[in-house]
Amino acid sequence: MSVALSTAAPSLFEDVACYGCGRPGGRAFIDAQDDLTGKAGTFHFVICETCGLAFQNPRVSLDHIRGFYDDDYIAHRKTNWGLLNAAFNRAMNQLDAAKDRIVSRYVGLNASSAVLDVGCGVGTFLQRLRQRYGAAVTGVDFKNLASYPALQGTEFHCGLFYEAALADRRFDLVTMWHFLEHDYDPLHSLRTAHRVLKRGGHLVIEVPRLDSFTFWLFRDRWPGLQAPQHTVLYDRTHLLQFMERAGLEVVDYLPYGAFPAYFYLFTGTAFLMLKGRGLNLKRAIYPYFLGRVLMAPVLAFEKHLNLAMQTVVCRRPQ
Ligand SMILES: [Zn+2]
Secondary structure (H helix, E strand, O other), rough: OOOHHOOOOHHEEEEEOOOOOOOOOOOEEEEEEEEOOOOEEEEEEEEEOOOOEEEEEOOOOOOHHHHHHHOOOOOOOOOOOOHHHHHHHHHHHHHHHHHHHHOOOOOOOOOOOOOOOOOOOOOHHHHHHHHHHOEEEEEEOOOOOOOOHHHOOOOOOOOOHHHHOOOOOOOEEEEEEEOOHHOHHHHHHHHHHHEEEEEEEEEEEEEOOOOOOOHHHHHHHHHHHHHOOEEEEEOHHHHHHHHHHHHOOOEEEOOOOOHHHHHHHHHHHHHHHHHOOOOOOHHHHHHHHHHHOOHHHOOOOHHHHOOOEEEEEOOOOO
């Protein structure tokens, strides 16, 4: 299913109050287009006049947003990339390895570990943890991806995280890789993560960082806007405030993530040139890998440059 905004009924959109403090409205911040796919429509982000949180308002209603996570959605695609299949698969493995490296700094995973990945997508990260550590793995995703091979052998819950039937104090580790910025009720999700974590268990969250170099550079073409899917744009301050509100103890904060900042440098440049016409991923993949090679000297310092991503590591208090 896909949604054509040009012919859509007004009920496609709904007003939303600030996700942090509940204040309705907000002053205009930035207007964005669906730069990734080129679907029609302009989407508005506002800044809360009480707490300063940046969020999309109005937003596409939950019933309608599903159409924006169709089979072409970038995180789920099964495209045949031709000669670059191997390079694409290697990039995906590298992403899972980078996630593994981040969590392994805080949590010693082993065969008795229980791990939950919220917004698990096709499940390759969980598959890695199961194969490498023997961990018991569980995934939740809004979209039913249970037929994907990596999810075989994984307990999978399709639907909203805070509605999933998961027992209290069950997990040693909960991860949210680029989930929270899509969430329609992030505080509810964080409190749910708190509930399902064991005491002392860890929560690792990666989201795009609003107060980053790439936002400064690309502004209304910043890939981190990802309209209409992204509901909230977190800067460091607001991300940490959300953890506090959910009763989580912040263990560490990283000005980078597992997801490569280079993706934002490349797509942001492309979005500036395409002006909302949508990115043809098949055509873009050669310049993508070429650019990555050329930028390697800069990317070597990615963890120190605050380019695009942020990761917060939290713990449920004892
Ligand atoms: Zn607010």
